[in-house]
Amino acid sequence: MDFWSIILDLSKGFGVTLKLFALTLVIAIPLGLVFAFLSMSKFKPLSYLMKAIIWVVRGTPLLLQCIIVTFIPSVLFSIPNKDVANFLNLDRIADLQFLFVLIAFSLNYACYFAVIFEGGIKSIPKGQQEAGQVLGLTKGQIFRRIVLMQVIRRIVAPMSNEIITLVKDTALARALGIMEVIMIAYEKVNKYVILTPLLYAGVFYLLFSGLLTILFHLLEKKISYYQVT
Amino acid sequence: MEEKFLEIRGLRKSFGSHEVLKGVDLSMKQGEILSIIGSSGSGKTTLLRCLNFLEFADAGSILLDGELLYDGEHMNVKKMSDEQFREKRLHFGLVFQSFNLFPQYTVLDNLMLAPKLLKRGTDAEIREHAEQLLERVGLADKKNAYPCELSGGQQQRVAIARALALDPQVLFFDEPTSALDPELTVEVLRVIKELKDFGRTMVIVTHEMEFAKNVSDRVIYMRDGVVEVDGTPEEVFEKSDNEHLRQFLNVGLSI
Numbered sequence: 042m043d044f045w046s047i048i049l050d051l052s053k054g055f056g057v058t059l060k061l062f063a064l065t066l067v068i069a070i071p072l073g074l075v076f077a078f079l080s081m082s083k084f085k086p087l088s089y090l091m092k093a094i095i096w097v098v099r100g101t102p103l104l105l106q107c108i109i110v111t112f113i114p115s116v117l118f119s120i121p122n123k124d125v126a127n128f129l130n131l132d133r134i135a136d137l138q139f140l141f142v143l144i145a146f147s148l149n150y151a152c153y154f155a156v157i158f159e160g161g162i163k164s165i166p167k168g169q170q171e172a173g174q175v176l177g178l179t180k181g182q183i184f185r186r187i188v189l190m191q192v193i194r195r196i197v198a199p200m201s202n203e204i205i206t207l208v209k210d211t212a213l214a215r216a217l218g219i220m221e222v223i224m225i226a227y228e229k230v231n232k233y234v235i236l237t238p239l240l241y242a243g244v245f246y247l248l249f250s251g252l253l254t255i256l257f258h259l260l261e262k263k264i265s266y267y268q269v270t
Numbered sequence: 271m272e273e274k275f276l277e278i279r280g281l282r283k284s285f286g287s288h289e290v291l292k293g294v295d296l297s298m299k300q301g302e303i304l305s306i307i308g309s310s311g312s313g314k315t316t317l318l319r320c321l322n323f324l325e326f327a328d329a330g331s332i333l334l335d336g337e338l339l340y341d342g343e344h345m346n347v348k349k350m351s352d353e354q355f356r357e358k359r360l361h362f363g364l365v366f367q368s369f370n371l372f373p374q375y376t377v378l379d380n381l382m383l384a385p386k387l388l389k390r391g392t393d394a395e396i397r398e399h400a401e402q403l404l405e406r407v408g409l410a411d412k413k414n415a416y417p418c419e420l421s422g423g424q425q426q427r428v429a430i431a432r433a434l435a436l437d438p439q440v441l442f443f444d445e446p447t448s449a450l451d452p453e454l455t456v457e458v459l460r461v462i463k464e465l466k467d468f469g470r471t472m473v474i475v476t477h478e479m480e481f482a483k484n485v486s487d488r489v490i491y492m493r494d495g496v497v498e499v500d501g502t503p504e505e506v507f508e509k510s511d512n513e514h515l516r517q518f519l520n521v522g523l524s525i
């Protein structure tokens with residue numbers, strides 16, 4: 042087993058890791074925004090319900106949530122996962138597993154993001170919105186053109202922390218049979234009785250989170266052209 | 271009978287059980303400058319906020335140029351859409367004590383944002399108007415600066431220009447100089463004074479008694495949620511024998 046073929050197999054695994062990472066972000070960011078607005082809703086029951094959901098999700102392990110989502114069709118609705126896969130036109134049961142994990146990850150991260158978004162939105166002085174109101178702008182215009190940019194600026198740092206945590210959290214998917222990079226490295230370790238594949242896997246994570254750190258740093262610099270008063 | 275441009279009748283507003291406005295009556299002519307004085311907590315800010323529909327009065331009415339904009343008894347405020355109030359707000363402008371400029375936009379973009387979104391003309395027209403306004407408040411050279419790079423006095427002048435960019439029929443100021451050092455107060459007051467020559471109808475809540483005396487056509491003294499004294503600067507500052515007003519003015523002079 043030479044170095045390059047190990048690296049090749051590991052990169053396939055890291056591809057799965059990246060796929061889970063990227064899809065989670067694509068779903069969890071808008072969903073988190075929706076959750077944040079629900080949690081700030083003036084209709085109290087809705088707001089309390091959302092806050093309760095966020096509390097439960099943030100207060101329990103992501104791994105547990107992944108397992109629960111996996112069991113929902115079969116245990117709650119007595120539909121075997123095989124039928125779910127058929128229904129969704131998924132050829133492999135592994136694809137269904139991936140879908141379950143993605144749902145759990147997206148919900149989990151949407152809740153974390155919602156808290157950050159809500160805090161960010163609430164930190165913008167009321168006067169900004171009121172200035173927009175007296176200038177005759179609509180609620181949507183005020184949010185998009187006045188508030189949003191200021192919120193983004195305030196949440197870049199906490200969001201980058203969460204997103205880098207997400208990179209590492211993807212390793213949990215292994216527990217549900219997703220062939221991500223650590224799973225593949227682990228197989229190699231068992232098969233060839235060498236430790237290096239796991240170290241290489243670690244290097245993949247390091248490089249990727251390092252890249253993200255740099256990107257976030259650049260983004261933060263770019264949007265910090267004005268001072269917050 | 272003098273013609274009434276802005277007319278406010280019996281405006282009432284409570285926060286919970288605390289009645290802040292207890293029936294405010296007030297009317298003014300077009301082009302008039304009205305100063306509102308009164309100790310803190312007397313309801314001046316709440317009055318301006320009700321007139322700009324940032325708060326909704328529980329009772330009373332607001333008429334502008336004969337048009338009924340608001341009627342606390344007969345309009346079902348809860349059922350009215352944000353859009354309806356948005357249009358009503360466009361009659362008025364409000365300059366805040368704390369400026370509330372948009373920090374992420376340059377001075378010019380602060381002025382141009384609303385006219386652009388409201389499609390008040392082509393980009394070129396809007397820009398030209400904005401630059402004229404900046405000229406008028408003496409900040410033409412700061413058009414590409416960000417608010418954080420300006421002094422408080424300059425920020426407030428930008429805020430005034432921003433409000434003027436929509437050409438409101440009445441412009442309200444809520445203690446426009448209270449957040450400023452004395453030397454910056456002067457430049458802001460000068461700008462407001464110059465607006466008078468353009469015939470702009472203005473209502474100014476202020477603690478600057480000299481300014482109220484010299485610039486306004488009328489002064490009202492608010493106390494405990496009502497208009498207690500209403501008259502020309504001379505009547506209010508020199509001739510009134512209202513005890514509360516005298517006391518308020520004396521305290522003001524001694525600090």
Ligand SMILES: Nc1ncnc2c1ncn2[C@@H]1O[C@H](COP(=O)(O)OP(=O)(O)O)[C@@H](O)[C@H]1O
Nearest residue numbers: 285288290308309310311312313314315316317
């Ligand atoms: N949103 C609010 N909720 C509760 N009380 C308020 C609110 N706004 C103003 N008040 C109260 O109304 C009173 C008048 O306030 P304000 O209109 O700001 O007076 P002024 O501008 O004359 O100092 C104060 O006692 C203030 O605490």
Ligand SMILES: [Mg+2]
Nearest residue numbers: 314315316445
């Ligand atoms: Mg006030």
